[in-house]
Each structure stands twice: as structure tokens, then as C-alpha cells.
Amino acid sequence: MTACVPLDGSARVVRELTSRGYNAEREAVTLLAGADDPARAIERAVAAAPDDALRITEAHVRRGLSADGGPDPDPSGSTGDDPTGSTEDGGGTPVETKGSGGAGGGSDGESSGGSVGPAGGGDRSGPSTNGETPGGGSTTSDPSGDGVPTGGSGGDRAVGDRDPSARSVEVSGDVTGESTGTGEYGDFVSLFRDRFERLSRKLRSRVTPRRADAIDDLPGGDDAAMVGLVDEVRSTASGHRILDLEDTTGTFPCLVMKDREFFAETETIVEDEVVAVEGSVSDDGGILFVDSLYFPEVPRNHTPSTADRHVQAALVSDVHVGSQEFMGEAWERFADWFHTPEAASVEYLLIAGDMVEGVGVYPDQDEELDIVDVYEQYERFSEHLKSVPGDVEIVMIPGNHDAVRLAEPQPGFREDLRDIMTAHDARIYGNPSTVTLEGVDFLLYHGMSLDELMAEFPDEEASYEHPHRAMYHLLKKRHLAPKFGGKNRLAAEKEDYLVIDDVPDVFHTGHVHKLGYGKYRNVLTVNSGCWQSQTDFQAKVGIDPDPAVAPIVDLDTLDLTIRRFA
Numbered sequence: 001m002t003a004c005v006p007l008d009g010s011a012r013v014v015r016e017l018t019s020r021g022y023n024a025e026r027e028a029v030t031l032l033a034g035a036d037d038p039a040r041a042i043e044r045a046v047a048a049a050p051d052d053a054l055r056i057t058e059a060h061v062r063r064g065l066s067a068d069g070g071p072d073p074d075p076s077g078s079t080g081d082d083p084t085g086s087t088e089d090g091g092g093t094p095v096e097t098k099g100s101g102g103a104g105g106g107s108d109g110e111s112s113g114g115s116v117g118p119a120g121g122g123d124r125s126g127p128s129t130n131g132e133t134p135g136g137g138s139t140t141s142d143p144s145g146d147g148v149p150t151g152g153s154g155g156d157r158a159v160g161d162r163d164p165s166a167r168s169v170e171v172s173g174d175v176t177g178e179s180t181g182t183g184e185y186g187d188f189v190s191l192f193r194d195r196f197e198r199l200s201r202k203l204r205s206r207v208t209p210r211r212a213d214a215i216d217d218l219p220g221g222d223d224a225a226m227v228g229l230v231d232e233v234r235s236t237a238s239g240h241r242i243l244d245l246e247d248t249t250g251t252f253p254c255l256v257m258k259d260r261e262f263f264a265e266t267e268t269i270v271e272d273e274v275v276a277v278e279g280s281v282s283d284d285g286g287i288l289f290v291d292s293l294y295f296p297e298v299p300r301n302h303t304p305s306t307a308d309r310h311v312q313a314a315l316v317s318d319v320h321v322g323s324q325e326f327m328g329e330a331w332e333r334f335a336d337w338f339h340t341p342e343a344a345s346v347e348y349l350l351i352a353g354d355m356v357e358g359v360g361v362y363p364d365q366d367e368e369l370d371i372v373d374v375y376e377q378y379e380r381f382s383e384h385l386k387s388v389p390g391d392v393e394i395v396m397i398p399g400n401h402d403a404v405r406l407a408e409p410q411p412g413f414r415e416d417l418r419d420i421m422t423a424h425d426a427r428i429y430g431n432p433s434t435v436t437l438e439g440v441d442f443l444l445y446h447g448m449s450l451d452e453l454m455a456e457f458p459d460e461e462a463s464y465e466h467p468h469r470a471m472y473h474l475l476k477k478r479h480l481a482p483k484f485g486g487k488n489r490l491a492a493e494k495e496d497y498l499v500i501d502d503v504p505d506v507f508h509t510g511h512v513h514k515l516g517y518g519k520y521r522n523v524l525t526v527n528s529g530c531w532q533s534q535t536d537f538q539a540k541v542g543i544d545p546d547p548a549v550a551p552i553v554d555l556d557t558l559d560l561t562i563r564r565f566a
Contacts, residue, residue, distance in 0.1 A: 326357070
């Protein structure tokens, strides 16, 4: 297929190659863009590539130019071949499709419909995103009728709209290269002091707090307010609840009576989070009777940012290459879908951890491994990553199965692992990180603390069936792992990297292998499922995964589409 229009830059070269199902080395793109006739140079480079190639290399371009009788510019460089609440469960139900289109409704009883858009994040006022209420949108049709993506590697499609020159990627909150924790006592003091100071600032605009030692000196009956870390939560014999709050001067007990309308909120308070209370001191001065309870929270008037153009990001997590249950064929269907016209606007792929299955992560894991060497697992993952078009910007963070320290915050991969995954020039950051794509803030967090909340909270507040509801609580507490010393391992850094300083526009997690999505005060929350079918270990612990799904976010509207590739 000869290009219909002249090519006048690297972006046009990338789009043309992608339309034919090819990735390309940067050196190859530079050579093609600088050719006298880029369109003809592309034709010759494609002809010079092997039939099974997915990636156009510098060597293919040079062979093509040489065969065309053209110059062989700049002979230096590589010539090797690369084989290549406050809560709201959404403002509508995202469109669900299968493969490249799907035939109407989603699976598992979910209805097709409208999108989870940027508005509609009020307090429990909208339809559920779990499919009970259609939202009025439409799904696309699958021309093949079988739900399998059309096109694919090497297939032709219209020139896409991907434009690398229009992209903007920034990162903040990444611990990589910044970790200073040694495990000394002073590190723990610094961590909790930093947490307290940063979260208490978010509460001081709502109350006028006194220090714990000052409240202790007040006469009975006086009004008082306090901001503190929760040292302990305990129930009385009568069913009331006592919060022991700690600040830099001491600890003071605060009693929430069971008849208070906000009493149920105390069921989701965990140790080490920061809250504020208002009330009155008891007659004997030994306790504070709580009349009001406050959390750091997302402001009710939060308005998310959006991109200035129509561009999309695919959100995935928990790929688990190396497991016997890794769904390689489904992943390749997903990668093939990137080469279709439907995916022309998908310019970003965000992976929220667990690229590989790892080794020794859980009991008897070796019996469920397809690849027993972790380096070989990453090499295989890199091969699967090559199936994604080279003009897609990939951002990834590690998870608990990856070869990094288990304690959060987790730095990005070591150089030896980064070297294995250089084929796609992926951006690799720590867990967590805030990645800003064209002005839209994505908070990426693998999600290990979700297990803790699901174990302790009532099912209606946090469960594996509705993982996004647990994410709401993290936003409410403005901390990604508020409980220190529980099941989730946390590192003592001088700065608390798990505090949510700035409200994100999109909150993306993984880890629990369940699909969940919704809105919390206009923050789009997405837990993106997995690419691993149920393992024997998961069956034993009662986890029924949602595999081979890819939530797609429109950056210009924050609408959400769920695509299925199983």
C-alpha cells in the first residue's frame, strides 16, 4: 500500500508504520524521515523486513535504501536485527466491548451503556458502575462477529491519529534513587512526623485544633478540637468507640457515642491514619466527647483536569508472565488491537505492577511456574511488550511479584532489569508514582494495602468484588497505606511517599486481580483486573479473577471504556 500523502516528519513516519502493524527503532524513524522520498523509503524498508518481523530496524531501512539505489546515510550505529462519599460508583456504566468491538452488552451481567465521565461524582447519587443501570451509550460492533480484534500485526489500517510530538509525560512522588531509609529509629520518627504534618495541614482549615497536652489541662465542659494520628481504636463494653489520638505532645482519648450519625465511619478508621475531631471535654477532663469527625478527604468541589485533544490511555496491571496461567494469547489479541483503527487514539499504556510472576512469592508457587528463572520471565515479558506498537508510550511501576524490594514505597527496577526491557523504551517509575499525561494526573499504585482494608472493613465498604470502594477509602484518608505494621510491609523513609498530597484525576491500582471502577468526588478510580487466569493458590483463598480486560480512559473527557480480550 503506497502512502496517499507525503510524509514530512518523524510523527508521520511512526503513524504510517503503525498503520501497517509495525513498531520501529528510533534510528529507523530518523532515517526514514530524512529520506528524499519518505513514502518510498517506507515501502522499501517494509519490503526489506522479514515476513514475520514486527519491528522495522535501522538495518531494514538501510537495506531498503540500498536496494532502491539511494544513499546509505550515516553508516555508523547499530545494524543488528531486533526480532522485536462521599462515594459514587460512577456517573454511568462504561461501554463494555469484547476484542475490537464486542456485540452489545458486557459479560458477568454487566450492562452496556454510557461512560464514567468527569462529572457526576456526587455523594451516592448516580447509578452503579457494576452494571445494574444502563447509561445510554452504545457499544461498537464487531464486523467479524466473533469478538476477535480485526487487523493485528502486519495488517493494514487507516493512518492513525497518534502524534508523539503532542505528548507530555511528567512524574512526581517517585522514590527511585531517593530512598534514604536505614531502618533506624530516627527514620520511623521522621516518617510519622512527616505524615502527621502533611495530613494535619489538610484538616486545620476545618477545625481549630489544640495540642493533646493543652486539652489535658482544660476544665471539664470546655469545647475542644484535636488533629492526631490514630494510636488505637477500641470499643467499650456499651458499644461506643474510643479513638486514642496522638500528636507531637502526647495522646488523648476521644469517645464516639454509638448514637452519633457518623458512628459507622469509625468502623473504617485504622491505626496510624490522621483524623480531626471536635467536641467537649468530660467533667473530669479525662476524655473528649466527639461531636464531629473529619478526614483529610478529597474536596467536594474537586474538578479534574483534562487533555486539550482527544487521546486515550489503556490501563492494565498484573500481567504475570512466567505463570502457567498467564494468558499469552489474550495479551497478543490486546496488542493486536492497538494496530486497529479503533485504537488509533490510544497513545499511552499504563501498567500498575506485577509484570512477571516472580519466584517464591507465595507457598508452593514453583509448582505453578511456566518459567522458573525471574530474568527469563522479564525477557519473555519484554517479548510480549514488543507486540505493542512502538509509537505507544508505555509507563510502568512494580508490584509485589516484581524483582524489587517488597516494602513500599518500591523503587523502580534495577538497571539489569531495565536493560532487559529497553526494546520499547518504556518509562519505569517507582510504586507509587503520579504520572501526568498532557495535564491529567494519574496516581499509579500497585495496591497491596487493598488486602488490608478488605480484611478489616465491612463488605459493603471494601471487598474483592468491588475493589474500587476500598480505593475510595484511600482517597478519603489521603494515604495509600495508612496502617503501619499490618500485613502490608512499609519502609521507614524520612518522607512519607504514600501520602496523597495532591488529588489525582485518575487513581489506578491492580494487585487484587478484580475489575472495579467508579467515581469518588470526581476522581475516576480504576482497578484494572489481570492477565492471569485463576491459579490453584487463588482458588484456595477464594479469589475469582477478572482476566484479560483493559480499561481505556479518554483524557479529554475522562470517559471510560472496558475492553475484554478473553
